[in-house]
Amino acid sequence: MRDPNFSHKQMSAPDRLPTRGLPSNSVTPSGRNGVSSRGGEINERIADRIVRVQWDLTNLKDFWKVHSSPHRSERLAEYLNAELKVLEWMPFQAYDQNERVDYLLLKNFLRNQLSEVHRDAELDSKVLAFLGGFFPLRMANMIEARQRVDDLYHKKAAESLVECTKRIILVKELIVSEKETAEPIVALRATKNLEEFKGHWQEWYNFYDGYDPLFSYWISEPYPKLQKALQDLIDTIKKVCLGLETEDEDTIVGEPIGRSGILEALDTEVIPYTPEELISIAQKEYAWCETEMEKAGHALGFQHWRSALEHVKDLYVEPGKQPSLVRDLTREATAYIRKHDSATVPPVCAETIQTFMMSPKAQKMNPFFLGGDEIIVSYPTQTMSHEQKLMSLRGNNIHFARATVFHEMIPGHHLHMHYMARHRPYRQIFETPFCIEGWAFYWEMVLWDSPSWQKTPENRIGMLFWRMHRCARIIFSLKYHLGEMTAEECVELLIDMVGHERATAEGEVRRSVMGDYGPLYQAGYMLGGLQLYALRQEVVENGDWSEKEFHDTFLKANQLNIELFRALILGEELDKDYKSQWKFYEEIKRD
Template sequence: MDEFLSWYFTNNPILANHLGADGYDHTLGDFSAAALIAVEDEERRWITRLSELEPPTLDDAIDRDLVLSQLRGSVAMAQWPAWRRDPAFYVSLVFTSLNAPFQQKLKPEHELVAAAVSRLAEVPGVLADCRANLDPTIAAPLLIQRGLGQARTGRRFLTSTLPSLVDDPDLRAKLAAAAEPAADAFDQLVTFLDGFECGGTWRMGEQLYTVLLRERELLGYGAADLHAKGEHEWAALDTRMREVAKRVDGTEDWRAAMESLMDDHPPTLEAMRAEYEAETQRAREFVRERDLVTFPDGEKCKVLPSAEYTRPILAVAHYLAPPPLSSSRTGIFYVPYTPDDFTDEQVRQRLRTNSRAQMPSIAVHEAYPGHHWHLSHIAESRRTVRKVFRTPYFTEGWALYVEKMLHEQGYFDTPATELAHLDCRIFRAARIVVDTALHCGDMTIEQAETFMATRASLSPGTAQGEVNRYCAWPTQAPSYLTGAIEIDRIRESYSGTLKSFHDRLAGSGGLPLGLAEKALP
């Protein structure tokens, strides 16, 4: 397994550095077609080699099966390769490789700048590979436009935002100078993508979708069954929300009740960030007072504005975990700021979808005892592979599971926050329905946007951003509620205390749900 991880890190240096592995911070890696094809071939050889192993212990077997699930998913995706279809494959990795180290601050500033300068020198080559590798016969216009929106943030991010993260004026000037050729390369990519004509589809198709559910997530069902589960869950939640809505405004119309609650929101983006910070601290204190989990030593969750380069493509809160192969236990809860070119009305709609009634659920999900607690806890594990590989079907499932668990504990203690909690859950049921329908060809983008705006409490603009994300990232959106349901099922058969269940299951990693139960002592 150590040999495999060495190979994996060598071929994924951005991820290796992101995880906190030493020695991978000065390069972006090889993004040429020949190199990417060679990696796909090696993945197939690793599947054969690992499948022949006889693990001596249960934990070793779980580690082996975790890696195999990831490799089989990657090999399956080779028939639908992101590196030929989607410019975000390159652009997102470049941005993350440069931004995350300055946010995490694991090394002295002069070392961070030296590593960034080295990587900036490779950016023109990576973006040249992007232009060479995109295949107009399979790339979809929607994905090209999505990548174009990201690429347009490149110059400002590299020449202004990134240097502003450096305190020393000489180092700041050095970084800004090194950023200019990279910014020029982003300008060239913008021009290229703006004129790029293609005729591919963003729809994955039911067959590949089902393969990923069965072989990567180790679930016992495919896309059609998952779609049916989403419809069932939506209907059950709709019934519950009608009952709660009566306590909010006296009617069963929970959508109207949520619309009213969404009018109570922070007045500005910065005020939204400040209120999220306060809610995050309240959630932490609540979890500690009730002794629901064991807190890792030194953990800390910062609450910051989302990075500029994510704003065109992410309309919701998200989280950056502490590097699990490092000693850091500091994570970042990113509040969903809008792009600079948004109108006042678009900003208002973003604030409405982060209303004061909704903030408790979102803070629990992103921070305590959701993503931040879970991923800080994983970092304490002695099983290295489980700190490297995780699936959103566990991590997102965990974060939604703890929303429900904290509701059971009394955290959402008003009709307004209870309804908003259920709205967060029905939103995830709607995601299952829409994501499966979109990629199996049963729903158009317009129908999906209408569904999300009427079956969940999303503004039209936020619904549009959500559906755009589903088109680009198939199978991810259903992970939240699918995982939460499976974790609830595992909890029902566990005989220990609630705290021990949380510590043990979450401490096992972010395993495919078919493996998670095996790891619970």
């Protein structure tokens, strides 16, 4: 229940949230006033500190740009540890509720960044051993010297390139003869690191070439040989260690992080469940979806829901008509939110939706359309095979699209991102799928419940398809990172559990394990939505908040963990060592 002593109606500013019960005096920690050696001022405003940390990390990562270099991981770890140490001396008890939440968000962010640095360094050390150690370190040192603009000794640099090339060729021969082997996760990481080196060497060469006459004299001959040797080694590792052919864009290979990595990520996301408990939640939600699917299928005259789903897949528009469909569905969703006053939709937000088409190559990673600042429509092109065209048409049918539009645009991502750019924008550094994707999925649940949102049996099947998809995402992504499922088994799960076309299932798994997503990203959709749904029941359905006030307050809070948003609006007591404790799923009431 929300604190009865606080009324949201008393807020005098749009972003003002409860500060009840917090001390008014500002206490500076004894003996630690002034400026720290590395972490800025102790009395620095927490919002200002977040902005500074964001730019510090951006600058450090841009400068120490060789991801696999020990120097990069050492410098980042030094910085993050210093910032965490200074946080311990900051006057947490003097902060209001928003500032306390900011403190906890920053602390979690820094801890997560540090965990990632350690995890990457551990994996890169295995890659270094696999590659023999010498040439990756030598190359990293030379690239970092260029960053510092150290004096270049041309002959010595040429000798280093020649020696690195010899070592690369030697490593390649050892791999071909199987005298040097690596587990897939190490081999995959090695190819990524080597690809990055190729780009850094190109920049290194361009920096000097043409500006330094002696550089061209000494380097023009060994440089292309080095680049060729790197590419040959990449191709060899892919073929011998990963079983991939050159230019293979279809095979799915990722980097599972293990149970300990998942638990660390859950702690950062302020989620008090184990991976196994989350999988159980997904299975319960899937059972509910399957029951509702059967009801919708029976309403269409089908005995089994899978037959009804196949019927709905064939209800697609003709080629060339998809942009118009998406446009009309976007307008329908926006008009609904405004008519029912569910959230404030600023005129500029609704006016400036831009639409683009997704390339066939991008559709391998994103088989369905995407939304946010803009909407990117996924649909077959004439370059695709007949089978690919049919799978794309069926996977982007009318009723799947209708259920996707309000997730991607208004009231989902587009509306949310509009607010994030304008209210507490410094919190965007804390981007979490439980917030950004949870908000969009939450609307799938709210509109399912709403009697005023039109739902034919076909519409219901479209909505349920995505809801089952979110359940499956939790199961396959967590089991993949637990090492309990292969990528191929994840594809089969999506086909069997949800009814995906094979191409769309492969795209989903490829996006999950090979895209730039964290290990909990796919789980964040449904779990974040369930968190918001439980909080809605707690503060809206009991009459304390109106729906619009709840939604607008969330939108103006920007990016934050849902449990911390709950503590924020309920005025719950927070301490600087706050640990997740909200068992949100047990609090959800179903009719």
